[in-house]
Amino acid sequence: MAMFPVPHTSEWHCHTTCSDGALSPEALAGRAVASGIKTLAITDHDNFRAYRELSQIRLPAPRLVTGMEMSVVWRGMTLHVLSYGFPADDPGHLAFEKLQDVNRQARAEQIADKLERKLGVSDILAHARKQAAGDTPGRPHFALALVEQGVADTVSRAFERWLGQGKMGDVKSHWPTLDEAMKMTGSGIRVLAHPIKYKMTATRLRECLSEFRALGGEGVELSAPGISSGWYGQLLTMAKRYELLVSGGSDFHRPGSWSVLGRYPKLPSRMPDLASRLLEVE
Known part of the structure; x- marks a missing residue:
């Protein structure tokens, strides 16, 4: 319980x-x-x-x-x-923030590439960035972008079909190891x-x-x-x-x-x- x-x-x-x-x-x-x-x-x-x-x-x-x-x-x-x-x-937390921003940018580009090739949508990264208010978009922002473009009815549906765990948009990032993060x-x-x-x-x-x-x-x-x-x-x-x-x-x-x-x-x-x-x- x-x-x-x-x-x-x-x-x-x-x-x-x-x-x-x-x-x-x-x-x-x-x-x-x-x-x-x-x-x-x-x-x-x-x-x-x-x-x-x-x-x-x-x-x-x-x-x-x-x-x-x-x-x-x-x-x-x-x-x-x-x-x-x-x-x-x-300095350590600022360096970690900068490192992760680079990692998240690369991940967003990979997600966008997969969605565009599979679903035939265009400029999905730009739409996701708009949803993220200019920050680096994550999967929730891509889900909102797919809803905005009429590809998915709801955010939940976008995750069920394309962005959830194990789906094509679930791009694994090259995060730092626990040891590296703790040292930083x-x-x-x-x-x-x-x-x-x-x-x-x-x-x-x-x-x-x-x-x-x-x-x-x-x-x-x-x-x-x-x-x-x-x-x-x-x-x-x-x-x-x-x-x-x-x-x-x-x-x-x-x-x-x-x-x-x-x-x-x-x-x-x-x-x-x-x-x-x-x-x-x-």
Whole structure:
């Protein structure tokens, strides 16, 4: 049975239009204020441009904590690692952001080439870039472009036929390895994101967390939407075994979707958590 999400005053995992979210950084910050969120970490995929945008705007906002969700490879599998609390001008995180932008541009061109050859559409990359508001487009933006051009009825249908896992538009990127990413971003507090999504066995997940900890990882995202009580208990045991702090977040992307900003399962008491760790470094 899935753990029930409850409202929190801290949000540690959400996205804006700087990656695959639907709200601008300004709109997301405003929504956080309206939701009673006091501390907000925006964790866009492989970039932290949202913070640069918000630094130019004067508006009521929660306390902001720098964040980024990094795409990495571990034993041939793509994982996501959340990095928090790093300086906005940190050379390592800026270098990682630049590297991933190059990787994502190459991936977008490959996706566009496959879709154009298979579906007979033209200028799909330009349409996807428009959906991404000028940023590097990902699969969700290509799905929106296919809907716009009348090739697909819905985004879900576009993923089912052409862009979902194992489909022709599911182009594997040359992400940096876990080891490489951890070495580049040492100034951040690194947390393994939504570990249940990777569909690992418990044994393999323990191996992953053990290696992650040895490379400087500090935490595991325990409280995420959809996690079962069984996996919650297993992850909690693993966190204790490898001396990892615990965190939680909604993984919010857009209003009306499967997640709600600031709502995720309750974190256990008497366990080191991300909020307390951030207080140590401030």
